[in-house]
Amino acid sequence: MALLEVRDLRVAFNTPDGVVEAVRGLSFDVERGTTLAIVGESGSGKSVATQTITGLTRGARISGSARFDDTELIGASTKVLQKIRGNRIGMIFQDPLSSLHPYYKVGWQIVEMIRAHDHRISTAAARQRAAHLLSLVGIPRAESRIDDYPHQFSGGMRQRVMIAMAMALDPDLLIADEPTTALDVTVQAQVLEVMRNLQEQYGTAIILITHDLGVVAEMSDEVVVMYAGAVMEKGARRTIFYDHHHPYTEGLLASLPAQGDIGARLTPIAGAPPSLISLPAGCPFAPRCRYAFDLCWKETPPLAEVYDDPTHLSSCWLSSNREMRHLDREHADETDAQAQAAEPEEWSA
Amino acid sequence: MSDPLLRVEDVVKTFPVRSSSLFDREHAVVHAVDGVSLEVMPGETVGLVGETGCGKSTLARCIARLYPLTSGKVWFQGKDISNLSRGDLRPVRRDIQMIFQDPYGSLNPRRRVGSIIGDPFTIHGIGSRKEIKTKVQDLMETVGLNPEHYNRFPAEFSGGQRQRIGVARALALRPKLVICDEPVSALDVSIQAQIINLLIDLQDDFGLTYVFISHDLSVVRHVSDRIAVMYLGKIAEVSTADDLFGTTRHPYSRALLSALPLPDPDVADSRERIVLVGDLPSPTNPPTGCRFHTRCPKAQHDCVVTDPPLEPVFDDPPTHRTACLHPLAVGEDLALAVPHIEDSEIVADDTTEGGAPLTERS
Incomplete structure (x- = not known):
């Protein structure tokens, strides 16, 4: 059994403009000791989904299920959730400065967190553990830096402190929500390295939420691609990068600047993501999809197996046969080339 | 070989740090840019890369003379612009324009798009109101916006479209040099590609010269002819894009x-x-x-x-x-x-x- 099983999760918020359906039927599993990457652009619902699982969304309309090791998290009491959060599910967020309390010493914050979950541990022992954790994530002179305040640490160091805190109680699952987005690339490389080492050492499962496909390629075992609150495609890392089925995944990868193709025009996805208020029927990606046909506008495609691979799911009406899908692609390339020759570029939507 | 459009010579820019202590007499100074020299040829794209605090944005602002220089010289079209007064700078500003990172912060939310893009014409006293409107609508079409949206507010546009508005404004006076300061960093990948394409097309159409700043190496590599890698206010390495990677x-x-x-x-x-x-x-x-x-x-x-x-x-x-x-x-x-x-x-x-x-x- 998987460590975390999310089934048909739906999250909606009431706003003055109408109901925002942030997550619309999300299902995925996280296996022990593996990394699941959730990729998507802003507004795809990737953060809301994981925040809902850990009970951090307020005032939302939630349905569906999220079973964590036999405990149902959706609708669980605060008491149950508090026991699991920190203890069994650790979390790190994008902005390490606002995740740490500026008034308290870093060590104190870790000690407090350890003691909140383990009432029997002495302050001294907890402090020792905190120092050990800080050295584990690569903070030099951890014993003395434990008495520093958050502002005395750099951005990368703060994110290490956050990881130390999230790992303090040896959780089974670490949810990392854009953990390196605010960091420079060389510092990002350091932080990813720390996460990789900890996973190897402790067998922690990781949900990595990111918009950076480069980070996904480096870190993940499995990938979930989200768009407009729903899963577009799901599969093993190499499958998603080299053998994807869904036009959105294809478009995302194609829009990245390729190596050795300097100065050439890129292939963007036309248009912009839809508003999540009163989404029309059909596939949410249809308005931007170069393959869209009648059915796409009428009915939402189910998340179904493609290319005869039970671990590879795609939510798309295009043929699940690899050869047929390839023909579709060739056909679309031809029509696009003709259209481009015939008329100048349209205004952006 | 033609003359460089822009020549930056040993530019230094420091910022004083206000001390928290009243008695601290030795005021600290941030050395944001510390002796940078760089040449940019007409029609070329020069990428500036580096991590936060390496001084790439400060250098850009020094080139555009948004900051006064601490020392050094900036030559534009063979003319030393490093010590020009505000008034003398005005004609130069027509030729040097900037595109900023944040498409939300760089557009006044209370003004209509048409008047934002038309500002450069008004400021430099070019054309009657009617002429300006035609010019603005032409510009909107050039950057891929619907000219009928002339009277809309920035809030009615998506992030990618707002960046197009910023591009249109920068292009209004047909500048020679456009400084793009992280123009796509705030955008989603699929939109990023749209804006990069737009910038590439405009460069071909109008013969623009770009100084392109980004922390994203893959983007810089894609658009740049030459790349300068900056570290702590200095250039560590500068070369053609191919050589830098090769x-x-x-x-x-x-x-x-x-x-x-x-x-x-x-x-x-x-x-x-x-x-x-x-x-x-x-x-x-x-x-x-x-x-x-x-x-x-x-x-x-x-x-x-x-x-x-x-x-x-x-x-x-x-x-x-x-x-x-x-x-x-x-x-x-x-x-x-x-x-x-x-x-x-x-x-x-x-x-x-x-x-x-x-x-x-x-």
Whole structure:
């Protein structure tokens, strides 16, 4: 059994403009000791989904299920959730400065967190553990830096402190929500390295939420691609990068600047993501999809197996046969080339 | 060979730091840009890359004369513009325009798009109201916006469209040089590609020259003819885009390239990764000698004392200049390098000390 099983999760918020359906039927599993990457652009619902699982969304309309090791998290009491959060599910967020309390010493914050979950541990022992954790994530002179305040640490160091805190109680699952987005690339490389080492050492499962496909390629075992609150495609890392089925995944990868193709025009996805208020029927990606046909506008495609691979799911009406899908692609390339020759570029939507 | 459109000569820009202590007489100074020289030829795109605090944005603002220079010279079209007064700068400003990172913060939310894009015409007193409107609508069409949206407010546009508005405004006076300061960093990948395409097309159509600033190496590599890698206010390495990626000379450039996550699992699994030690030192008190020596896997004793000049190393062409005393030879493995330097020699402030082992292979 998987460590975390999310089934048909739906999250909606009431706003003055109408109901925002942030997550619309999300299902995925996280296996022990593996990394699941959730990729998507802003507004795809990737953060809301994981925040809902850990009970951090307020005032939302939630349905569906999220079973964590036999405990149902959706609708669980605060008491149950508090026991699991920190203890069994650790979390790190994008902005390490606002995740740490500026008034308290870093060590104190870790000690407090350890003691909140383990009432029997002495302050001294907890402090020792905190120092050990800080050295584990690569903070030099951890014993003395434990008495520093958050502002005395750099951005990368703060994110290490956050990881130390999230790992303090040896959780089974670490949810990392854009953990390196605010960091420079060389510092990002350091932080990813720390996460990789900890996973190897402790067998922690990781949900990595990111918009950076480069980070996904480096870190993940499995990938979930989200768009407009729903899963577009799901599969093993190499499958998603080299053998994807869904036009959105294809478009995302194609829009990245390729190596050795300097100065050439890129292939963007036309248009912009839809508003999540009163989404029309059909596939949410249809308005931007170069393959869209009648059915796409009428009915939402189910998340179904493609290319005869039970671990590879795609939510798309295009043929699940690899050869047929390839023909579709060739056909679309031809029509696009003709259209481009015939008329100048349209205004952006 | 034609004359450079822009010549930056030994530009220094420092900012005073306000001290929290009343009695602190020695006011600290941030050395944001510390002696940068750079030439930009007409029609060329020069990329500036580097991490937060390396001074790339400050340099851009010095070029556009949004900041007064502390010292040094900026020549534009053969004319020294570094000490021009506000009034004398005005005609120059028509030729140098900027595109900013944040498409939300750089547009006044209470003004209509038409008047935002039309501002440059109004400011420089070009055309009647009617003429301006036609010009603005032409511009909107050029950048891929619907001219009928002339009377809308910025809030009615998406992030990508707002960036198009910013581009239209920058292009209004047909500038020669456009400084793009992280123009796509705030945008989602699928939209990023749209804006990069737009910038490439406009360069072809109007013969623009770009100074393109980004922390995203893959984007910079894609658009730039030449790239300057900056570290702590100085240029570490400058060369054509191909050379920089092909024969990387500076250990910092190599580390920066290797830290860039590539969206390709095969490459990600197989390539050598160089994880640098620690963080960027504080620019108020930059390290002596070569500024990178506190984090450099190849650092030697002389790096602590000698500030290396920016010049061709080995048999590099004059277009490829590196500021390093111990540059990388072709095929040299930086991951195997061990710094020959005592810890006590490294004078750095507290936040700079590194954690993870020096270099690692994965």
